[in-house]
Structures are given as C-alpha cells and as structure tokens.
Amino acid sequence: MGTAWNNEYRAMPATAADFTAEDMFVAECLAAAAQGDCSAYFDLGVAFSTGSHGATCDLIEAHKWFNLAAVAGFEEANTCRSEVADDMTAREISEAQRRAREWLAASNRKAA
Template identity: 40%
Template sequence: MARFEMHEAGFGTMGTMAQADMFVELGMMYATGRDCEVDQIAAHKWFNIAAIKGSARAAELRSEISASMSKTDLARALREAREWMTMH
C-alpha cells in the first residue's frame, strides 16, 4: 500500500487551504485506489484532516465514505486522524 509522508521543509508554512486541498487529494487517492489499494480507513483519515483544516468538500466526502464503513473501521480512522494531528 502506498504511503505519502509529509516531511518537506515548507510543509509547516504552507497555507491552511493548500494543506486542506492536499489532504483531500490524499483521501481521494485512497478512496479510489489511485496508485495504491483502496483503503477506506486512510481515505476517511485524510478527509477528516482536510475537513479540520477547513475543506467543506472533504467534510462531504468524509460523510459519504463513513456510510459504508463499519463502526470499528470508523473508530480506527478517527483515532489515526487524531494521532496524526497530535504529531503534526
């Protein structure tokens, strides 16, 4: 499974909406299986992070994908998003 790590030097200074757009793209990558296997947990995580950063589109996509997820998978996605936000 493909992983996209955020270690670029300019990442911390990137505008919030630019970050949100990038996270939406990560969510779409995992939701559709573009260049990786479909991973609903990862997709939800990135949509959730993008929504927190202010993306209304991400909030809609997060809602759509959560409708097809189990409660266990949804809890895992939320936990992973929270852990990511805590570390970054």
C-alpha cells in the first residue's frame, strides 16, 4: 500500500482507513483490470478522463484505458477514446498507445 504521515511527520504504513471510498474504487478497478475485466478498463478511462473517484485527470492514462476497453470489445470506449484524443497532442496519443501495448504484453506474459 502507500504511506500515511502521522502528526509528527513520520512515515507510518498506510491502512485501509487512510483511503476514501473513491480511492478504493480506483484500486478495485485496477485489480479487476489485472484480471482482464473490460468494464474496469472503461471505468478507469472515465476516472482518469474526468479526474473522478480519487484519480487525477490524466488524458494519457484515460486514453490507454479506453483503448484497452475498445480492444476488449467495450463499444462505448471507442467514442470516449476519440473524445479524449481531441484534447491530446500526437506525442501524448503515442505515449498512451505505448502504455496500452505494455499492459497487454504484461497481461499476456501472466497468462502464459
């Protein structure tokens, strides 16, 4: 997990109580995504594209997750990926695609 800071500013191991329900949503989606859940891919895309559920707004990550959802057959992801791409540079889109390929390659290695 992460690290929580106490009143004396010493690092303490983070506990579940240190995280909000929004933080847990992203963590749960990441766990489901690791199992290949395409709806979790889509939910992560939404969270990163809107900066909701404890995620920061990150269009590269949003594009990556929408791309993975689209590849997995989640129909609405294509539209969302295109909308996010409208606000991105070519370099950012390239980075998002690279991250999506890395995720797929890592997933394929785990499955083998």
